[in-house]
Amino acid sequence: MSSVKLSDSWRTTTFRLVLLYGFAFGLSVIALVTLIYFHTARYINQQIDQVLQAESHSCHVIPSPEVPRFIASALKLDVRKIEIFGLFSPQGEYLSGNARHLPGGMVWDGRPRSIRVDQRVIGKAGETSIRALVTILPDQNILLVGREERQIGEIRNILLEALAGAAGIIVLVTLAGVRLSVVPIRRIREVQAISEAVRDGEIGRRFPVSHRNDELDMLARIVNEMLDDTEHRMRDIKGTSDSIAHNLRTPLTRLRALLNRLTHLTEGTGANTVVLQATEEVDQLLSRFRALLRVSEISGTMRQEAFGEVDLASILKNIHDAYAPVAEERDIELALELPSISVGKVLGDASLLFEALLNLVDNAIKFAPDAGRVCLSLAAGPVISVEDNGPGISPDEIHLITQPFYRGGAGRSVPGSGVGLSIVAAIASLHGFDFELTSVPGRTKATLYCFKR
Amino acid sequence: MPRILTIEDDEITAREIVSELDSHGYAVEWVASGEDGLCKALTGEFDAITLDRMLPDCDGLNIVTRLRQEGRDMPILMISALSDVDERVRGLRAGGDDYLTKPFSPSEMVARLEVLLRRNRSVLQQTLLKVGDLELNLLSRSARRAGQDLRLSPTQFRLLEFFMRNAGQVVTRSMLFEALWGYSFDPGTNVIDVHVNHLRKKVEQPGTSPLFQTIRGTGYVFGQTE
Numbered sequence: 001m002s003s004v005k006l007s008d009s010w011r012t013t014t015f016r017l018v019l020l021y022g023f024a025f026g027l028s029v030i031a032l033v034t035l036i037y038f039h040t041a042r043y044i045n046q047q048i049d050q051v052l053q054a055e056s057h058s059c060h061v062i063p064s065p066e067v068p069r070f071i072a073s074a075l076k077l078d079v080r081k082i083e084i085f086g087l088f089s090p091q092g093e094y095l096s097g098n099a100r101h102l103p104g105g106m107v108w109d110g111r112p113r114s115i116r117v118d119q120r121v122i123g124k125a126g127e128t129s130i131r132a133l134v135t136i137l138p139d140q141n142i143l144l145v146g147r148e149e150r151q152i153g154e155i156r157n158i159l160l161e162a163l164a165g166a167a168g169i170i171v172l173v174t175l176a177g178v179r180l181s182v183v184p185i186r187r188i189r190e191v192q193a194i195s196e197a198v199r200d201g202e203i204g205r206r207f208p209v210s211h212r213n214d215e216l217d218m219l220a221r222i223v224n225e226m227l228d229d230t231e232h233r234m235r236d237i238k239g240t241s242d243s244i245a246h247n248l249r250t251p252l253t254r255l256r257a258l259l260n261r262l263t264h265l266t267e268g269t270g271a272n273t274v275v276l277q278a279t280e281e282v283d284q285l286l287s288r289f290r291a292l293l294r295v296s297e298i299s300g301t302m303r304q305e306a307f308g309e310v311d312l313a314s315i316l317k318n319i320h321d322a323y324a325p326v327a328e329e330r331d332i333e334l335a336l337e338l339p340s341i342s343v344g345k346v347l348g349d350a351s352l353l354f355e356a357l358l359n360l361v362d363n364a365i366k367f368a369p370d371a372g373r374v375c376l377s378l379a380a381g382p383v384i385s386v387e388d389n390g391p392g393i394s395p396d397e398i399h400l401i402t403q404p405f406y407r408g409g410a411g412r413s414v415p416g417s418g419v420g421l422s423i424v425a426a427i428a429s430l431h432g433f434d435f436e437l438t439s440v441p442g443r444t445k446a447t448l449y450c451f452k453r
Numbered sequence: 454m455p456r457i458l459t460i461e462d463d464e465i466t467a468r469e470i471v472s473e474l475d476s477h478g479y480a481v482e483w484v485a486s487g488e489d490g491l492c493k494a495l496t497g498e499f500d501a502i503t504l505d506r507m508l509p510d511c512d513g514l515n516i517v518t519r520l521r522q523e524g525r526d527m528p529i530l531m532i533s534a535l536s537d538v539d540e541r542v543r544g545l546r547a548g549g550d551d552y553l554t555k556p557f558s559p560s561e562m563v564a565r566l567e568v569l570l571r572r573n574r575s576v577l578q579q580t581l582l583k584v585g586d587l588e589l590n591l592l593s594r595s596a597r598r599a600g601q602d603l604r605l606s607p608t609q610f611r612l613l614e615f616f617m618r619n620a621g622q623v624v625t626r627s628m629l630f631e632a633l634w635g636y637s638f639d640p641g642t643n644v645i646d647v648h649v650n651h652l653r654k655k656v657e658q659p660g661t662s663p664l665f666q667t668i669r670g671t672g673y674v675f676g677q678t679e
């Protein structure tokens with residue numbers, strides 16, 4: 001069994017669903033994490049705002065001289081070093097706290113805001129994001145109360161890490177899903193291969209059924225039962241056909257033998273001619289009976305097991321060798337056109353392919369006019385064609401011509417078993433080859449495409 | 454006188470086989486069951502066997518296989534109502550020497566049996582075949598009749614070789630077809646007759662005696678007529 005390509009997987013419903021679910025799941029996780037982040041950030045901001053407003057309120061209600069001490073005390077208790085306090089004179093001069101300057105962009109309305117500030121404001125290097133408010137105390141001094149938003153940044157980083165982890169998990173789960181989707185594909189490929197084998201005559205092949213008992217197994221069981229039934233029926237038909245053959249052939253053999261004895265007994269008498277005529281009639285009957293059985297034998301056969309490599313060029317040479325003198329009798333040119341380079345060998349039954357071509361060439365010679373032309377050719381493909389310049393087959397009849405004993409148009413006056421083309425069609429079908437008959441007045445072409453459809 | 458064993462369950466067919474072989478000078482013994490047939494065949498008293506493929510008590514294939522396993526190498530002509538090519542291949546693979554499908558013409562049966570018997574006596578090693586004043590040199594691939602070289606095509610050469618190897622015996626059209634192209638089936642056409650006629654014209658030049666005799670409904674006998 002060949003490996004399954006990704007491009008093949010893409011066509012399967014499972015594969016597409018897995019990808020779709022993977023994509024949807026990824027989006028949901030991102031949306032959820034984002035939501036958690038914003039809610040958490042808002043909650044933390046609310047908490048910070050409450051603290052800032054409480055500290056601002058304390059500074060409003062305590063006596064003005066106590067404010068620097070309050071600030072110092074608050075800063076002392078801030079072990080995480082995230083608090084920002086700054087007390088400035090109405091002219092903006094520094095009075096107390098860890099903030100040496102008022103950050104730009106603040107509105108002095110006592111409402112907390114998030115801003116990015118130069119950390120030099122609080123004696124550190126770099127930039128940071130703070131939540132702060134600026135208010136004017138009863139003594140007209142300006143109070144800055146703030147807190148670094150480091151917590152929110154930390155939470156964001158945690159959530160981003162979680163998101164990255166989730167993305168990794170999603171990718172792994174999706175890949176696992178894709179891998180799982182390949183399993184049914186492989187099984188469908190097996191089913192396809194077995195179906196082709198059954199179509200080509202290996203009626204004994206069955207679909208694999210796994211222990212999973214999934215929908216494919218259920219389907220395989222149904223088809224296997226159907227194939228069992230078909231095989232059984234085919235064996236019945238074959239058995240009946242063998243039985244008919246046996247039961248008819250034996251009496252016909254006896255009849256032929258009795259006529260043979262009668263021929264000897266009547267030798268030299270007038271009855272001998274009649275007996276010989278009767279023998280010829282029986283022979284004709286036997287010949288048609290044999291030909292008809294031949295079509296059914298080929299159609300019902302399971303001979304592919306016995307197929308081997310067949311050199312088509314060699315068969316064509318033999319046919320040409322056999323029929324060139326027959327064509328010559330009527331001044332018909334029997335041309336043989338073989339490719340200059342080998343077209344390779346085909347898998348088939350040499351004896352049956354010989355029989356098919358013999359029937360085609362025999363027909364072509366029968367229908368070609370005296371001094372006409374029949375061309376037997378082999379081309380790359382490989383494709384074999386037999387062309388004659390006989391009267392042609394009418395379009396109404398061309399699809400009927402492969403039916404046993406159909407003798408339309410010009411065929412009525414030409415001797416033959418009437419099953420030649422049926423045999424060709426049966427042999428082509430057995431090999432999985434296409435057989436095509438095309439005709440216009442003055443040109444009939446039979447083509448055998450010697451490759452599997 | 455060659456001794457032939459006929460194993461055939463159908464009495465009328467058997468009687469005809471016996472009568473036909475008898476008229477050709479063979480001593481024929483007939484048995485109707487496969488088991489008796491096998492016992493008789495194992496005695497080694499027979500030069501050839503005609504064997505029905507489908508017998509009521511056993512499969513003809515088993516008899517062939519058993520005989521070959523026991524080292525009996527007499528020619529066996531299998532006769533069967535099963536004409537499927539697979540059956541033929543199976544019969545030949547089991548060890549049968551030739552396969553004839555019912556309904557058959559008795560003369561075809563005798564012709565094939567004679568070829569098998571003759572093959573056993575073997576003229577295969579000969580490189581120069583002679584029939585009357587006709588000579589066929591298999592090494593130089595040349596043919597001469599009454600001192601005159603005959604110009605034969607490769608197919609005509611093979612055809613003449615088969616006729617000369619089986620001179621004096623009836624050879625059927627399907628036997629000739631098989632000898633020329635290696636495929637065993639009745640083409641149901643005049644292909645063989647045309648080839649024989651062309652060969653005949655080259656071999657039977659004015660002033661020479663006829664060598665080909667047509668047997669109506671069967672085939673040909675090659676050789677000098679008395």
